[in-house]
Amino acid sequence: MRRDIFQAIADPTRRAIITLIALQAMTPGAIAENFNTTRQAVSKHLRILTECELVKQEQQGREIYYSLDIDKMQEIDQWLEQFRKIWISRFSQLDEVLSTMKKLKK
């Protein structure tokens, strides 16, 4: 199932998890210690983030460490940049149209 990446980061707990593991890879237990919630709830958030490919898992001995996939986060920035560019382009065209309209009125 392909998840909506923006829905994944719309949740405040998931955003907090992203911020935490951006600094260092962590186990689910260590992540859960930072939240006033059950470990099951944290596991569920991690599963969603994993399905969105926002986080990577790495097995170290008996523990699984979660870390942030930086490339995926950059994808979001690039996507927003495209959206921004559309509006820049659209509005610079409107500038030209308005200046033509002004000349015609004179």
Add this chain to the structure above:
Amino acid sequence: MRFDFNVDKSAKTATIVREFNASLPLVWDAFTKKEILDQWWAPKPFLSKTKVMDFRVGGRRFYAMVTPEGAERWSLQQYVSISPKTHFKMSNAFADKDENPELPGSEWDLTFSEDNGTTTVRVVIWNESLERMEKMIEFGFKEGMNATLNSLEQLLETLSHA
């Protein structure tokens, strides 16, 4: 001229604020008359082609973004509320060529104000799903890239024959 672009992912909104060096009536016309809209609405290299536009509450605009290859991507906008030269609200959705909307769409809120000959336009877009917004960009971006690559191809061809 001021240009602000902000996306609030948790509120699922995008807010665009832009100033124009023109009077309010002129800017208002540019947003509400189809002949003018079609001149700037589509970011290059696309063309905007408005088939129907009836700017009144309950009215609609049915238009296509046309790629340089001539492919049409239709959208349907419906006007929810209008306060002349101040504000209007509309719903926006992709549609097929027979005006059947592909839901969910987005809600657009546009506010206009003038100060000393400078007109500020504020556009707030609310999306039911940010995935849809992603789709919207993906479409534009892919087509735009293709168009750029195609014109590069043509340019290279011209150069090789020169």
